[in-house]
Amino acid sequence: MLLGSAAKKNQKKSKNKKTPRIIPIPKKGGVLPLIPIFAGLSALGALTGGVGNIVKVINELNSGKNTPIH
Secondary structure, X not given: OHXXXXXXXXXXXXXXOOOOOOOOOOOOXXXXXXXXXXXXXXXXXXXXXXXXXXXXXXXXXXXXXXXXXX
16 A cells, blocks of 8 residues: 555656746737838838939049039
């Protein structure tokens, strides 16, 4: 009988182990996470377009054409 009660005590001790907490992460996010990415791409496009226009004006001024810029 002693062997049977010792086995029960070992089972009870093994059940009290703490399980790690798992934070649920949604599997699908939809379009909402993509909004900052598209905003960044739009800002980058505007920045490169502005720099391109500045370079174009500087090249026109340095080309020797004495025409006013309109």
